[in-house]
Amino acid sequence: xxxxxxxxxxxxxxxxxxxxxxxxxxxxxxxxxxxxxxxxxxxxxxxxxxxxxxxxxxxxxxxxxxxxxxxx
Amino acid sequence: xxxxxxxxxxxxxxxxxxxxxxxxxxxxxxxxxxxxxxxxxxxxxxxxxxxxxxxxxxxxxxxxxxxxxxxxxxxxxxxxxxxxxxxxxxxxxxxxxxxxxxxxxxxxxxxxxxxxxxxxxxxxxxxxxxxxxxxxxxxxxxxxxxxxxxxxxxxxxxxxxxxxxxxxxxxxxxxxxxxxxxxxxxxxxxxxxxxxxxxxxxxxxxxxxxxxxxxxxxxxxxxxxxxxxxxxxxxxxxxxxxxxxxxxxxxxxxxxxxxxxxxxxxxxxxxxxxxxxxxxxxxxxxxxxxxxxxxxxxxxxxxxxxxxxxxxxxxxxxxxxxxxxxxxxxxxxxxxxxxxxxxxxxxxxxxxxxxxxxxxxxxxxxxxxxxxxxxxxxxxxxxxxxxxxxxxxxxxxxxxxxxxxxxxxxxxxxxxxxxxxxxxxxxxxxxxxxxxxxxxxxxxxxxxxxxxxxxxxxxxxxxxxxxxxxxxxxxxxxxxxxxxxxxxxxxxxxxxxxxxxxxxx
Numbered sequence: 001x002x003x004x005x006x007x008x009x010x011x012x013x014x015x016x017x018x019x020x021x022x023x024x025x026x027x028x029x030x031x032x033x034x035x036x037x038x039x040x041x042x043x044x045x046x047x048x049x050x051x052x053x054x055x056x057x058x059x060x061x062x063x064x065x066x067x068x069x070x071x072x
Numbered sequence: 073x074x075x076x077x078x079x080x081x082x083x084x085x086x087x088x089x090x091x092x093x094x095x096x097x098x099x100x101x102x103x104x105x106x107x108x109x110x111x112x113x114x115x116x117x118x119x120x121x122x123x124x125x126x127x128x129x130x131x132x133x134x135x136x137x138x139x140x141x142x143x144x145x146x147x148x149x150x151x152x153x154x155x156x157x158x159x160x161x162x163x164x165x166x167x168x169x170x171x172x173x174x175x176x177x178x179x180x181x182x183x184x185x186x187x188x189x190x191x192x193x194x195x196x197x198x199x200x201x202x203x204x205x206x207x208x209x210x211x212x213x214x215x216x217x218x219x220x221x222x223x224x225x226x227x228x229x230x231x232x233x234x235x236x237x238x239x240x241x242x243x244x245x246x247x248x249x250x251x252x253x254x255x256x257x258x259x260x261x262x263x264x265x266x267x268x269x270x271x272x273x274x275x276x277x278x279x280x281x282x283x284x285x286x287x288x289x290x291x292x293x294x295x296x297x298x299x300x301x302x303x304x305x306x307x308x309x310x311x312x313x314x315x316x317x318x319x320x321x322x323x324x325x326x327x328x329x330x331x332x333x334x335x336x337x338x339x340x341x342x343x344x345x346x347x348x349x350x351x352x353x354x355x356x357x358x359x360x361x362x363x364x365x366x367x368x369x370x371x372x373x374x375x376x377x378x379x380x381x382x383x384x385x386x387x388x389x390x391x392x393x394x395x396x397x398x399x400x401x402x403x404x405x406x407x408x409x410x411x412x413x414x415x416x417x418x419x420x421x422x423x424x425x426x427x428x429x430x431x432x433x434x435x436x437x438x439x440x441x442x443x444x445x446x447x448x449x450x451x452x453x454x455x456x457x458x459x460x461x462x463x464x465x466x467x468x469x470x471x472x473x474x475x476x477x478x479x480x481x482x483x484x485x486x487x488x489x490x491x492x493x494x495x496x497x498x499x500x501x502x503x504x505x506x507x508x509x510x511x512x513x514x515x516x517x518x519x520x521x522x523x524x525x526x527x528x529x530x531x532x533x534x535x536x537x538x539x540x541x542x543x544x545x546x547x548x549x550x551x552x553x554x555x556x557x558x559x560x561x562x563x564x565x566x567x568x569x570x571x572x573x574x575x576x577x
Binding site for chain 2: 049
């Protein structure tokens with residue numbers, strides 16, 4: 001599961017407030033997503049909120065290091 | 073709710089056109105008393121007050137819920153002054169400490185604004201937490217905020233609760249067709265909207281929010297970015313729409329657009345307006361309502377008087393070391409002295425129009441002024457980072473119409489060319505420039521460019537000096553010793569507008 005935030009992040013914090021799982025927090029210079037908490041917004045919204053509100057395209061993207069999240 | 077809307081602006085000719093200078097400099101005779109009371113000491117609302125009172129912005133709200141083609145939230149530069157640019161972002165607690173530190177150092181600081189980067193109402197917790205802390209520790213400071221308006225209707229009651237009686241809404245269109253060219257997307261109720269649908273939601277929410285503020289008696293100023301070829305003509309419609317909903321002041325600002333800013337408009341080569349294009353649009357809206365002409369399009373962490381940024385003195389590091397003593401009595405005593413100085417300037421203004429009492433002419437000319445403030449010609453030509461522009465006519469005397477920046481460290485172009493060339497490009501539409509002092513060489517070069525440099529009014533009041541000069545000018549035209557010529561156009565921020573745009577006119 002999980003999305004990740006790429007280095008193109010401009011550190012604007014918009015994603016943090018929109019995350020329904022409180023999985024996003026300020027990291028060193030860019031924001032980071034806790035893969036243990038991220039559900040890709042499945043069960044909450046049609047699309048991942050962090051990706052929709054992010055001002056830089058292709059910054060909040062699926063992290064292929066984890067299997068996709070499945071709603072319970 | 074129509075109480076404010078009924079105000080007709082100050083360009084109505086009921087007084088035969090002999091009124092003192094207009095815009096918000098007009099004063100208590102032109103605004104309803106309850107509004108005048110609220111704005112008279114507000115540097116961002118009153119052209120006259122900005123010479124005497126200071127404001128500061130705190131950058132606590134970097135998140136945004138819409139994307140604008142003239143904005144790039146990544147941009148950060150210590151030397152560049154324009155909206156959205158900051159050196160550091162603060163927590164609400166750091167912001168509150170900064171406000172106390174600044175208010176203790178600069179006693180004429182009366183207004184705190186939250187204006188981004190980002191949208192203060194897309195960060196409501198951080199914004200209102202900051203207001204809460206400041207209301208408790210520095211209750212005399214006025215609070216204001218600037219918003220894109222998308223979530224404004226949801227927060228009007230909270231805004232009223234914190235006594236935020238000044239709100240600025242950026243309204244660039246009331247037609248979704250136009251909006252689609254300015255806003256690539258908005259984020260609203262968990263979805264991303266694009267195109268006309270996005271612009272329609274945005275304009276509906278902005279107008280609803282404006283109406284709600286007016287109903288509650290909260291003053292609303294409208295900012296509009298003038299984008300040639302996209303919304304320039306349309307802004308006249310915007311002006312009518314916002315006036316009808318009770319906005320009391322309209323600030324039409326020129327697009328700031330350079331490739332190095334990394335904005336969509338910067339990268340597509342969308343140009344900003346020339347000085348005369350901006351003036352024509354502002355003039356055509358002025359009959360409808362008060363127009364703001366003194367906006368400096370300042371940084372989102374600006375500190376001090378408009379046009380004199382002191383943000384570098386108040387970095388978080390320096391603030392945390394400061395021993396702050398917030399002394400309200402000292403602040404009030406200082407502000408009382410400011411009022412005395414202000415009354416002296418007002419007195420000079422009242423006398424000045426008499427100079428032109430017996431002169432009638434259709435001629436209007438522009439003059440530039442080098443000033444450090446206090447309404448006087450008190451800056452050396454070579455030290456000026458901006459010039460204030462006045463329109464001189466027998467109808468309105470000396471009428472402030474704007475300013476031209478010449479301190480463009482980050483714009484490219486400056487430094488590669490002679491600083492004098494930059495100044496000449498910025499004030500080419502002026503017949504004269506008033507200075508406290510100027511060297512012989514620049515004086516000659518200015519004259520060659522058709523601009524007379526005048527230092528005989530050093531340290532005197534701007535308006536009185538300008539009118540004295542204008543009377544002499546008109547007499548010279550009459551007796552044939554001066555040939556009146558119409559001047560061309562100029563650049564608002566030289567280095568941004570393509571040189572050939574101005575040269576072509």
